[in-house]
Amino acid sequence: MKFLLLFLLVLVIFIISITLGAHNDRVVTFNFLLAQGEFRISTLLASLFGVGFLLGWAICGLFWLRVRMQLANSQRKLKRLQQQIQNDTTAAAASAPTVKE
Secondary structure, eight states: OHHHHHHHHHHHHHHHHHHHHHTOOOEEEEEOSSOEEEEEHHHHHHHHHHHHHHHHHHHHHHHHHHHHHHHHHHHHHHHHHHHHHHHHHHHHHHHSOOOOO
């Protein structure tokens, strides 16, 4: 359900950007770091929207990957500690004197 709502939101934003871009055929001069170019506003809006969308997904993907690696590391440490506790309790039970009556 969450995926469907996210997909619909992205679709609505994409349709709105296409609608706005279709009515803007004016040519503008765009100065970027290394050069200067003349683009239609619709093309400029669509390309910048796409670049921003991909950049956002890349950044979120990197954060997600970092969290997943931390989770895997924590789970490995937890498993190691649980095995150590289990070994300590079995060793303590084996070395404990038995009471005979």
